Amino acid sequence: MIFVQAIAWILDGGHWVGRAGAGNPAILQRLGETLGISVISVAIAVVIAVPLGVLIGHTGRGRLVAILASNVARALPTLGLLSILLLLIGINAVPIAIVLVLLGIPPMLAGAYAGVEAVNRDTIDAARAVGMTEWQIVVRVELPLAASLLVGGFRATVLQVIATTTVASAFAFGGFGIYLINGLAQNDFVQMLAGAILVTVLCLLIDGALAVVQRLVAPRAFPAARRIRLRRRRAAGHSGPRPSRGRGPSRKVCSHEEDLQRRDRGHRRDGGDRPDARRVRQLEEPERRRIGWR
Amino acid sequence: MIEFRSVSKTYQDGTAAVEDFSLEIPARRITVLVGSSGSGKTTVMRMINRMVDPTSGTVEIDGVDVATREPVQLRRGIGYIMQNSGLLPHRSVLDNITTVPRLTGVSKADARRRAFELMEVVGLERSLADRYPSQLSGGQQQRVGVARGLAVDPNILLMDEPFSAVDPIVRDELQQEVLRIQAELAKTIVFVSHDIDEAFLLGDQVVVLERGGHIVQQGTPTEILANPATDFVATFIGAERGKRRLVVSDSTPAIGDDRVLVDGGGYPVGIIAAPGGRLEAGNPNPKSRSVSNKTDQAGDA
Numbered sequence: 001m002i003f004v005q006a007i008a009w010i011l012d013g014g015h016w017v018g019r020a021g022a023g024n025p026a027i028l029q030r031l032g033e034t035l036g037i038s039v040i041s042v043a044i045a046v047v048i049a050v051p052l053g054v055l056i057g058h059t060g061r062g063r064l065v066a067i068l069a070s071n072v073a074r075a076l077p078t079l080g081l082l083s084i085l086l087l088l089i090g091i092n093a094v095p096i097a098i099v100l101v102l103l104g105i106p107p108m109l110a111g112a113y114a115g116v117e118a119v120n121r122d123t124i125d126a127a128r129a130v131g132m133t134e135w136q137i138v139v140r141v142e143l144p145l146a147a148s149l150l151v152g153g154f155r156a157t158v159l160q161v162i163a164t165t166t167v168a169s170a171f172a173f174g175g176f177g178i179y180l181i182n183g184l185a186q187n188d189f190v191q192m193l194a195g196a197i198l199v200t201v202l203c204l205l206i207d208g209a210l211a212v213v214q215r216l217v218a219p220r221a222f223p224a225a226r227r228i229r230l231r232r233r234r235a236a237g238h239s240g241p242r243p244s245r246g247r248g249p250s251r252k253v254c255s256h257e258e259d260l261q262r263r264d265r266g267h268r269r270d271g272g273d274r275p276d277a278r279r280v281r282q283l284e285e286p287e288r289r290r291i292g293w294r
Numbered sequence: 295m296i297e298f299r300s301v302s303k304t305y306q307d308g309t310a311a312v313e314d315f316s317l318e319i320p321a322r323r324i325t326v327l328v329g330s331s332g333s334g335k336t337t338v339m340r341m342i343n344r345m346v347d348p349t350s351g352t353v354e355i356d357g358v359d360v361a362t363r364e365p366v367q368l369r370r371g372i373g374y375i376m377q378n379s380g381l382l383p384h385r386s387v388l389d390n391i392t393t394v395p396r397l398t399g400v401s402k403a404d405a406r407r408r409a410f411e412l413m414e415v416v417g418l419e420r421s422l423a424d425r426y427p428s429q430l431s432g433g434q435q436q437r438v439g440v441a442r443g444l445a446v447d448p449n450i451l452l453m454d455e456p457f458s459a460v461d462p463i464v465r466d467e468l469q470q471e472v473l474r475i476q477a478e479l480a481k482t483i484v485f486v487s488h489d490i491d492e493a494f495l496l497g498d499q500v501v502v503l504e505r506g507g508h509i510v511q512q513g514t515p516t517e518i519l520a521n522p523a524t525d526f527v528a529t530f531i532g533a534e535r536g537k538r539r540l541v542v543s544d545s546t547p548a549i550g551d552d553r554v555l556v557d558g559g560g561y562p563v564g565i566i567a568a569p570g571g572r573l574e575a576g577n578p579n580p581k582s583r584s585v586s587n588k589t590d591q592a593g594d595a
Contacts, residue, residue, distance in 0.1 A: 126380025129345055130394050130442065131370030144384045 006193035025179065025191070027198065033174035034202070038161050041097050045104030045157055050150070053112025057119075057146070058138055066113060070106035078103065078167050086171055096168040103164055104157040111153015115146030147217035155210040159203055166199055176202070295321050296342060296450070296482065301351035303337055303507075311337045312507035315351070319499075321449075324476060324483040326497035328490055330530075334507030335486045339452055342484060343372045355450070370398055373443030373451040373481075377459050379435040381427040381442070387413075388423040391441045398446065405445075412441040415478075417471060433464035437471070444479070453485045457492070469495055473580075490531050494519070502527050516578045535559065542566065 009015060010027070020026040056062050078099060085095030119142050127141045128134075143150070169177025179195025182188070296319040303312040312334040319325045327335040340346040341353050344365040353360045360368060374380075381390045391412060392405035400408075410420060416437040427435055436456055443451055453472075457465040469492060476483065487493050493500045494515040501512040504526060511523035519538060522528040532538055536558010543554040543562065551569045556562050567574050 120383075122376070122378055122380055123382060125345075126374070126376055127382065129340075129343060129369060129374040129376070129380070131366050131368075131397060132393075133366050136397070141382060 002189060002193060005190045006197055009190050009194040010197060020174065020178075025194075030174050030176050030178060031198075031202070034162065034165050034176050034199075037093060037096060037100065037165055037168070037173070037175065038158070041100035041161050042104055042154075042158055044097070044101045045108055045161070046154065048101070049105045049108035049153075049157075050112045053109045053153075054116050054138060054142065054146075056109075057113035057116025058134070058142060060117070063113065063117075066109055070109055073102050073106050076102060078164060079170075082168065082171065091172055093173065096165075096171070096173055099168070100161045100164055104161045107156035107160060108153045111149050111151075111156065112146070115149030115153070116142045118149065119145045148214055151210060151214040151217055155207060155214065158210065159207055162203055162206065163199065166195075295319065295356060296484070297354045297357075298338070298341070299352045299354070301338070301341060301348045301353060303334075303341070303346060304349045310506055312341075312348070315507045315509070317501060317509065317512070319482065319484060321482045322480045323498040324472075324485055324496050325499045325501065326485045326487055326493040327501050327503060328487050328493040328497075328530075329503035330488060333503040333505055335488075335503050336454055338503070338507055339454060339484050339486050342450065342452060343369045343374060345369075370394055370446060371448055371450075373446070373448040374454075375436075375439045375443040375451065375456045376454045377456060379427065379439035379456075381435060381438055383427050386424050386426055387418070387430070387438050390427070390438055391445050393442065394446050408445065409441070412444055415444065415475060416441045431464075432460045433468065436460055436464075436468055440468075440471075440475070444475075449482055451481045451483045453483060455486055455488065458487070458489070465492075472496060494531075502530060540564070542568075 015025045016027045018024050018026050018029075020029050052066070056066050081102070082095060082099045085098055089095045089098075116138075123145070124137060124141060127137050132140065165173075165175045166177030166180060169175045169181050176195050176199045179191050179198070183190075183192030183195060298315050298317045298319075301312060301315045302310065304310045315334075315338060317338075327338060329335045337346050341348055342355070342360065344360055344363070347361070382393065385393070388406060388409050391409040392400075392402075395405040395408065396402065410423070413420060413423065418434065418437050418441065422430065422434065427438070430438065439456065443453075457468050460468065472483075473496065485493075485496055487496075497515060499512065500515055500518055502510045502518065502523075504510050511518055511527050518527065519531065519533075522531060522533055525534070528534045539558045540555045540563060543556045551567060552565045553568050554562050555564045555566050
């Protein structure tokens with residue numbers, strides 16, 4: 001079966017080492033190429049998109065322009081653009097990096113401005129009213145609270161860039177895409193499938209790692225509780241997720257679902273005082289009138 | 295003393311939020327700005343710490359025009375307490391209280407010591423210091439908000455409907471807490487409210503505002519209650535509906551020397567002492583407000 005053959009191809013130790021060429025796929029070298037161009041492109045995309053997105057989210061200005069530009073960038077035909085740039089600039093890493101950066105910017109930009117924009121306006125207003133400078137508001141209030149969505153945008157950017165490196169392989173650039181190109185040319189479907197699997201697994205691994213990061217920086221409502229829990233778990237030698245015991249918000253990192261559950265249980269995050277409201281509702285009607293409950 | 299001199303605020307679309315507003319706010323007293331929504335009361339208050347800059351006119355604190363002060367420095371010297379507490383959700387109670395002192399360069403140890411003192415002042419247990427705002431009840435969050443407002447030991451406290459989102463029982467507690475703290479610390483407090491009962495309870499001076507920041511009446515609660523200046527004020531304080539005009543109930547039997555009072559609508563509202571069938575007279579000076587150390591010193595607010 002071709003799938004088993006592909007796995008065997010990947011697991012062949014000889015396929016990993018050495019320099020590429022003369023029938024040696026040199027997986028490690030290709031991995032290095034893929035990661036190298038990806039890291040550079042993602043870094044440039046982040047440097048451009050994060051400050052821009054934070055600025056848009058903080059000021060609320062230029063959102064339409066950003067959305068429009070993002071959509072245009074997303075709609076760019078990767079292969080066509082790459083071909084033109086290669087013709088204009090020459091066959092080297094620069095045009096490839098440019099294309100990857102262009103594709104990497106939109107999700108990062110969206111994550112940055114959506115994250116900052118989603119921060120409660122009252123929280124920001126209060127921060128300003130107690131005397132924080134605009135810079136302090138951005139760094140100490142908006143960025144920590146936007147962290148989860150920022151990492152979400154970063155995840156999308158990384159995946160987009162790594163997946164697109166395969167296209168670049170069509171133009172004498174290495175990377176995992178080379179197995180797809182060569183495999184197709186040589187009618188070597190085992191090699192093609194192996195290349196596809198390698199790219200997919202790489203993406204899944206990185207995405208999984210970033211998902212963990214995203215959870216760790218998540219709403220950050222209860223970082224102290226989280227640190228204690230992790231320390232305790234490490235000390236106890238647990239590796240897998242701990243069976244949930246007990247209730248209450250300090251139990252684990254606050255996810256959106258939990259947030260909703262907590263709201264259902266009557267704990268609101270916005271300062272509403274539900275338990276006491278319930279107490280009031282139990283009072284007799286004249287008593288409620290006396291205390292002015294409407 | 296805070297002084298508004300014919301202050302106006304017109305927004306770019308032409309809406310006039312505040313028109314020709316003049317007011318003196320005495321030092322070391324509670325002044326309550328009260329009015330329905332859209333009356334410009336919050337806008338007026340936010341001009342004091344330059345969260346809103348007037349289109350014309352000046353706001354002076356102890357004779358200094360706030361427009362000449364740098365907004366960030368000005369705000370750090372003025373306590374600000376808002377509805378829904380405005381706490382930073384990603385910081386613990388202690389970190390929230392120490393936020394502003396830390397910005398002004400107070401050492402971490404000093405800020406923490408002061409924060410624990412303040413938690414005691416506002417009635418919060420020390421054990422809550424490491425909690426996050428979402429783990430507190432609305433009332434506790436408001437207390438943290440008050441502690442944060444007091445953290446830099448400001449002369450002026452601005453309170454923007456701080457208790458309107460908590461339920462009546464907790465609100466009652468918090469209002470008493472404010473009176474207790476004020477008796478101790480004697481700050482210049484500007485309190486914005488839409489609740490006339492709250493205004494009468496807390497205010498040394500009550501300023502009733504109508505749309506556009508027009509002052510319809512200002513005075514002590516007693517003065518306003520005794521002589522509502524316009525029909526609007528009468529309606530607003532409930533005098534028109536007979537809510538403020540009380541009579542002794544004739545149907546309810548007496549409880550010892552006490553009589554049940556009913557309002558104009560016939561609803562029972564309270565009890566009055568009537569020893570020997572005669573109604574007692576009282577002095578309209580709430581104990582909580584007659585504080586000896588509250589003096590109108592020049593230059594302290």
